[in-house]
Amino acid sequence: MTAIDPDLRTISTTCAYCGVGCGILATPDGRGGAAISGDPAHPANFGRLCSKGSALGETLGLTNRLLYPMIRCGKGIMERVAWSDALDHVAHRFQHIIARDGPGAVAFYLSGQLLTEDYYVANKLMKGFIGSANVDTNSRLCMASSVAGHRRAFGADTVPGCYEDLDEADLLVLVGSNAAWCHPVLYQRMLVNKQQRGARMIVIDPRRTDTVGDDDLFLGLKPGTDTALFSGLLIYLADNGALDRDYIERYTSGFDDAIARARNMAGSLSATALATGLSEQDVAAFFQMFASTERVVTMYSQGVNQSAQGTDKVNAIVNCHLATGRIGKPGASPFSLTGQPNAMGGREVGGLANQLAAHMGFTPPDIDRVRRFWKAPRIATHEGLKAVQMFEAIARGEIKALWVMGTNPAVSLPNADGVREALKKLELFVVSENVISNDTVDVGVHVLLPAQAWGEKSGTVTNSERCISRQRAFLSPPGEAKPDWWIMGEVARRLGFGAGFDFHSAADIFREHAALSAFENEGARDFDIGALQSLSDSDFDAMVPVQWPVRQGNEPQARFFAEGGFFANDFKARFVAPEIPALRTETTAARPLRLNTGRIRDQWHTMTRTGESPRLGQHLPEPFVEVHPDDAARHGLADGDFARVTTDYGQCTLRVIVSERQQRGMLFAPIHWSEANATGARVGSLVAPITDPFSGQPENKATPASITPYEYVFRGFALSRKPLALPEHAWSARVAVSGGHGYLFADNADLAGWQSWLKSFTTDDLAEYKDFGGGVYRAACFSGDRIETCLFIGPARDAGDWNVVKGLFAADTLGTDQRRMLLSGKSMDGLANAGPIVCACFGVGRNTICDTIAGGARSAADIGARLKAGTNCGSCIPELKRLIAQAGPGDPAQRKLAAAN
Incomplete structure (x- = not known):
């Protein structure tokens, strides 16, 4: 019997993408790849994976991979250096800037894709030893309003429910959440509940997303009016005998003020309808369904959080659950669906600028407690700068040194063009990354440090329901890639803090993290995993998913607050009276529309990982803007054409999708495309840097914008075994394809120029079809019987069939008939065109x-x-x-x- 190579055994780990936290089984293939499947034993997904998770195996190659430390030399060229030289340089420059300008002149910007152990070391180094709280995270862009809302209502950032509530609820309310695309594994659980138990679903969203369709009621409210809707619901509950008076009296405070403010905002059903733009009939149906159903889960995501009123929206939702006592009970809770794999873990260790570790804040007792536990020489004593404000401080020259870890702020932050210009002003710009090139790195990084990627690093992540899971390595790190925690620890040693960072493994860090969570806690703080602080290395390696809190001597706790026990000083929840909502920026004659940004089904963040998957690039391969038919007619747009979207902060050129699912007066554009994979499609450059006053989370859903047609004479595509640099005058989008690289483009230049461009780098067998008078040029270079490079250009939609040619390109060999028919760009017998x-x-x-x-x-x-x-x-x-x-x-x-x- 042949023994199994231990390096090729199946490893259980956790997905690299959203906050659902799906378990994965990865089986290395011995060639740097792995077979990926869902883990049927993991409580988050029970074996189910979404399209992105299923395609993880296609993203494990070393394309564009950063393998060695690099420093920008005097000539502006990045040169490979030894780890010791790179670390010495970073420590020396940080030390110099701190000595000259103080600890407030340096900052870290982290990512919800870091492991908890990485997050912990970064937070400890900056807040406990450097002495600044200028450490924030891209999680600020997705769930900070939930954190602020939880802390205002509960006294702590506590998610009160769990995934089992989605199975047990009788009413599922989704607010600003396209769960069918963004959290599909959880959405399928909801559909099973609907099919098997008869649960009803309500979707509340300005867009008619793919989550609408299985719903019992769709409320397409005006943008920014969620607070008015849920304030109206609170009034309805009070006026129709649906309150849990005993719960309110025993476990809460502030109800009278909240109901009074709600009456000022939405004093009646008709006033609520007027404020939200909904019909009275639909508002009444929602209110009646909520009031008459004991088991209600209200799920909310970026449509609520990414708002200048995001925290108030969260509290308006929470108020309705507190008022009915529908919290922390089976099938009944407000529930925040987080967007990143470890946004929750970052919250646990204080990865946000306004928090300390272990869910502690910047109060004198908490500051002293963390200082003593860490033996911190110069602990930060006040909150640091949140993400948008941090980059504004860089632009003003107040922050001189920045270390970015595992994120791409030059694409993802609002006013992304302003962010790019700010980064150029830094005296020291350090990036820890997996990739050698992205928009942020290419701005002009000074030091580039190779970090381990998913599949290579080991530690923990926490999902949306407070479940801590192990993310395990199943591939050997390539080149000289290191864990993020190791990189920071080495810099800490060089800064003179070695005793505080004597970590030799992720398990060492996890044990300290767990110990701090229990330190002087005694049940006073929600986050407590003290029962895990003594795990051995082998126990940590074998750790199964566990939901916190895990207090010493107690079992894990699935839910909070069914019988009070809040974390304010009086142990009561607070009803928070939201302000009357008002959009912070108004439309004008010059900017008559509002731009809403978000995600699409098969891509993730800025596509540095999903962009490498041929499977994921085929559904919506080009950056686009979605427009209502009435707005399209008004602005002279046609489906499939191009348009230029402009705001006061930037402009993008995008393909037009005309759809009645889009609300009149609104535009929708996805966030994923960057300068690295498209031309003029960084949607972050359009977004206003307006933030919520409580959470600091930016408003990504309502930037005033204009749209105008943009005409291209020619459309086309190119396929190549090697990456291509298309002519700069073309608009293009890079698409991963089987066997090589694909490019969709549009242009107004003459076809002879494209012919010259192709011939400038092709030396193989070249077949051409030319009709320059008709605006058509098609060519293919062959290596033996295989296509090496091909180029198809034509007027408007007559460039040839992308899907047919892509199928031929993927083939190892072409038959004589296929080769002869290739330049027709059409399907032939024996090659079915499956379509997009x-x-x-x-x-x-x-x-x-x-x-x-x-x-x-x-x-x-x-x-x-x-x-x-x-x-x-x-x-x-x-x-x-x-x-x-x-x-x-x-x-x-x-x-x-x-x-x-």
Whole structure:
């Protein structure tokens, strides 16, 4: 019997993407890759994965990978150096700037994709030993308003419920959450509840997203009016005998002030309807369903958090649960769906500038407690600068040194162009990264440090329901990549703080983190994992998912607050009276629309990982802006054309999608594209740097904008085995494809210039089709029987069929007929054109689905049974249903044509 290579055994770990925290089984293939599947034993997903998680194996290559430390030399060129030289340089420059300008002149900017142990060391170094609280995180952009709302209401950043509540609720309310795309594994749990227990669903969102469709009620409210809606609900509950008076009296305070403020904001059902732009009938239906249902979970995400009124929105939701006692009970709680894999772990260790470690704050007792535990020589005594303010301070020259770890602020922050200019002013700009190039690195980093990536690093993450899971290494780190905690610890030693950073493993750090959580706690603080502080190395390695708190002598606790026990000084929850909501920026004749930004189904953040997956690049391959048909007609836009979106902060050129799912007066554009993978599509450059006054979270949902048509004469695409640098005059989007690199582009330059460009780097067998008068140029270079590079250009939509040619490009060899037909850009017998990918999990294209519908499939389940589409994560099911609806009655050819259009 052949023994299994221990380096190729299956490892249980945790997904690299959203806050659901799905368990994964990774089996290395011995060639730097791994087979990925869901872990059926993990309580977050029970084996189910979304399209992004399923495609993780396609993202493990070393393309664009940073392998060695690098320092920018005097000529401006990045040169490889030894680790010791890079670390000495970072420590020396930090030390010099701190001595000259004080600890407030330096800052860290972290990521919700760091492990808890990395986060802990960064927070300890900056806040406890350097003496500044200027350490913040990109989690500020996604869940800071939830943190602030929890702390105002509960006295601590406590998520009161758990995922099991989604199974047990009788009413599921989703507010500003496109869970079908952004948290599909949890959304499928909700659908199972609906199908098996009859739970009802309400979706509240300005956009008719793919989460709408299985709902019982959709409330397409005006942007920024969530507070008015839930204030109206609070009044309705009070006036219709739906309050839990005993709970309010025993466990809360501030109810009278909150109800009085709510009456001023939305004094009646009709006033609520007027404030939100909803019909009185829909508002009444929502209020009645909430009031009459004991088991209600209200889930909210970026549509609530990413707002200048985000904290008030959170508290308006929480108020309704406190008022009915529907909190911390099976099937009943407010629930924040976090966006990143370890946003919660970062919150635990004080990764936000306004927190100390272990959910402690900048109060004198907490400062003293953390100081004594850490033996900290110069602990920070006041809050630091939050993300947007931090980069504004860099622009003013107040912060001289910045260390960015695992994030891409030149793309993701609002006013991204301003962020880029600010970064150029730094005296010391350090980046710990996996990739050698992204928008932030390319601004002009001084020191680039290779950090271990997912699959190579080991530690813990915490998901949205407070469940701590192990993220384990299953690949050997390439080059000289190191854990982030090790890199920071080495700098700490060079700064003279070696005794405080004598960590030899992630387990060492976790034990200290757990010990601090229990230090002088005695139940006074929500976060306590003291029972884990004595784990041995082997116990840590084998640790199974566990939900905090895990107090010494107690079992883990799934829910909080069913019987009070809040973390304010009087142990009561606070009803918070929200302010009357008002958008901080107004539309004008020059900026008549509002820009809403967000995510799409198959991409993640700035695409440095998902952008490497051919599967994930096929659903929505180009950056786009979604426009309501009325606004499209008003501004002269057509579906599939290009438009320029402009705000007071920047402009982008994007493909136009005309859709009635978009609200009138609103634009929607996804956040994922960067300068590294598209031309003029960094949507962050459009977003106003307006922030919530309590959380510091930026308003990403309502920037005043204008839109105008932008015409390109030619459209085209290129495919190559090697990366290409397209001519600068072209608009382009890079797309991962099987076997190489793909580029979709548009241009106004003459075709002869494109021909010259192609011939400047191709020496292989070249076949061409030229009709310059008709605006068509197609060419392919071959190496043997395989396409090496090909270029297709034509007027408008006549460049050739991207999906057909992409299929031929992926083939190892082309037959004579295929080679002869290639430059036609059309399908031929023996090569079915599956069309644009709809189901990323199984690679099922739209044409294949339409053929199946034409062949008699009448439901998403029918399609799943025949093609497997929709049977994994389920996030494509709404699109399957739309294709069926578009097909409608009639002959199969007409149904297929309707779906294609």
